[in-house]
Amino acid sequence: xxxxxxxxxxxxxxxxxxxxxxxxxxxxxxxxxxxxxxxxxxxxxxxxxxxxxxxxxxxxxxxxxxxxxxxxxxxxxxxxxxxxxxxxxxxxxxxxxxxxxxxxxxxxxxxxxxxxxxxxxxxxxxxxxxxxxxxxxxxxxxxxxxxxxxxxxxxxxxxxxxxxxxxxxxxxxxxxxxxxxxxxxxxxxxxxxxxxxxxx
Amino acid sequence: xxxxxxxxxxxxxxxxxxxxxxxxxxxxxxxxxxxxxxxxxxxxxxxxxxxxxxxxxxxxxxxxxxxxxxxxxxxxxxxxxxxxxxxxxxxxxxxxxxxxxxxxxxxxxxxxxxxxxxxxxxxxxxxxxxxxxxxxxxxxxxxxxxxxxxxxxxxxxxxxxxxxxxxxxxxxxxxxxxxxxxxxxxxxxxxxxxxxxxxx
Numbered sequence: 134x135x136x137x138x139x140x141x142x143x144x145x146x147x148x149x150x151x152x153x154x155x156x157x158x159x160x161x162x163x164x165x166x167x168x169x170x171x172x173x174x175x176x177x178x179x180x181x182x183x184x185x186x187x188x189x190x191x192x193x194x195x196x197x198x199x200x201x202x203x204x205x206x207x208x209x210x211x212x213x214x215x216x217x218x219x220x221x222x223x224x225x226x227x228x229x230x231x232x233x234x235x236x237x238x239x240x241x242x243x244x245x246x247x248x249x250x251x252x253x254x255x256x257x258x259x260x261x262x263x264x265x266x267x268x269x270x271x272x273x274x275x276x277x278x279x280x281x282x283x284x285x286x287x288x289x290x291x292x293x294x295x296x297x298x299x300x301x302x303x304x305x306x307x308x309x310x311x312x313x314x315x316x317x318x319x320x321x322x323x324x325x326x327x328x329x330x331x332x333x
Numbered sequence: 334x335x336x337x338x339x340x341x342x343x344x345x346x347x348x349x350x351x352x353x354x355x356x357x358x359x360x361x362x363x364x365x366x367x368x369x370x371x372x373x374x375x376x377x378x379x380x381x382x383x384x385x386x387x388x389x390x391x392x393x394x395x396x397x398x399x400x401x402x403x404x405x406x407x408x409x410x411x412x413x414x415x416x417x418x419x420x421x422x423x424x425x426x427x428x429x430x431x432x433x434x435x436x437x438x439x440x441x442x443x444x445x446x447x448x449x450x451x452x453x454x455x456x457x458x459x460x461x462x463x464x465x466x467x468x469x470x471x472x473x474x475x476x477x478x479x480x481x482x483x484x485x486x487x488x489x490x491x492x493x494x495x496x497x498x499x500x501x502x503x504x505x506x507x508x509x510x511x512x513x514x515x516x517x518x519x520x521x522x523x524x525x526x527x528x529x530x531x532x533x
Binding site for chain 1: 337342343346347350351353354355370371372408409413422423424426427428430431433434437439478485502504508509510512515520521522523524525526527528529530532
């Protein structure tokens with residue numbers, strides 16, 4: 134399933150961020166500019182960019198827009214992925230409002246919650262549905278991927294319902310480890326482990 | 334600075350999650366139980382646990398509470414780290430309410446924002462201060478670490494102020510690459526790269 138390594142994906146998304154935000158408006162970029170911003174090795178940047186099939190021009194470097202597009206193709210940002218968000222609290226709201234999801238091909242269709250006060254609300258243009266409608270809407274809209282952003286105590290019970298409904302990919306933002314059958318893939322978004330690498 | 338690898342830190346935080354949530358109340362756990370939950374190799378789990386200095390008992394496995402405590406020591410959860418959160422939007426709020434930060438030794442003291450409606454509010458018992466008071470409070474409270482969770486367009490300007498005030502570690506949740514001097518460490522919390530590894 135995984136054609137390119139996690140570390141390469143991580144670096145390419147950082148390069149993409151540089152091209153989108155930091156160097157926006159600039160025509161050319163050198164591997165050295167990117168390497169300096171990220172404090173990594175210049176040769177690493179050149180190697181990664183070569184893997185995207187982009188060639189630089191002597192003395193100019195890479196065309197910003199062309200390089201950005203190649204990274205988007207390499208990481209399949211152009212293939213749109215429809216997903217549901219389970220939960221409608223602050224984290225779910227922050228993710229639904231996350232500006233870059235759309236650019237990365239991640240298309241949030243709807244959110245689900247069991248709080249009456251949240252059901253029917255709109256978050257960044259997406260509706261919050263009653264969690265009781267989960268199975269029905271997964272089937273009707275042919276969804277296979279969800280973001281799990283609900284309280285830990287409900288994580289396993291809701292996961293069981295998701296699996297029964299045919300969900301294949303779970304992007305888990307709760308701190309819980311969830312039990313799923315072999316054919317279901319869970320991505321643990323452990324936000325603390327990145328920070329521990331920073332301070333340890 | 335980094336005594337243990339990022340991958341080991343990631344696995345240990347997942348084991349810690351299992352011991353805290355999934356197996357809470359159980360006296361013993363086997364490496365095989367953990368390996369099965371995470372769909373990784375049993376020998377990997379045994380190796381990681383040995384690095385924490387914990388020995389299992391034949392036929393019983395590891396004591397849940399002792400193993401949990403050893404992981405906490407290995408990852409320095411017992412050393413409390415005081416931090417500020419820059420921003421008070423949904424993501425900042427979600428992080429401030431994140432149940433596990435305290436268990437991981439991460440102690441959020443205050444948040445900062447420039448919206449009048451947010452200043453003075455309490456989020457999970459932490460006050461939102463006017464961003465104009467940032468430099469003053471960093472100095473007075475001797476803070477060297479912040480979470481950056483504000484809109485991309487303000488990221489670099491606020492980073493410059495943080496660096497001038499003596500901040501050494503920036504945990505960056507914005508999609509921007511920020512420029513900092515060599516002595517400042519930035520951890521890029523690129524939430525999308527984890528997901529791309531799942532679906533690519």
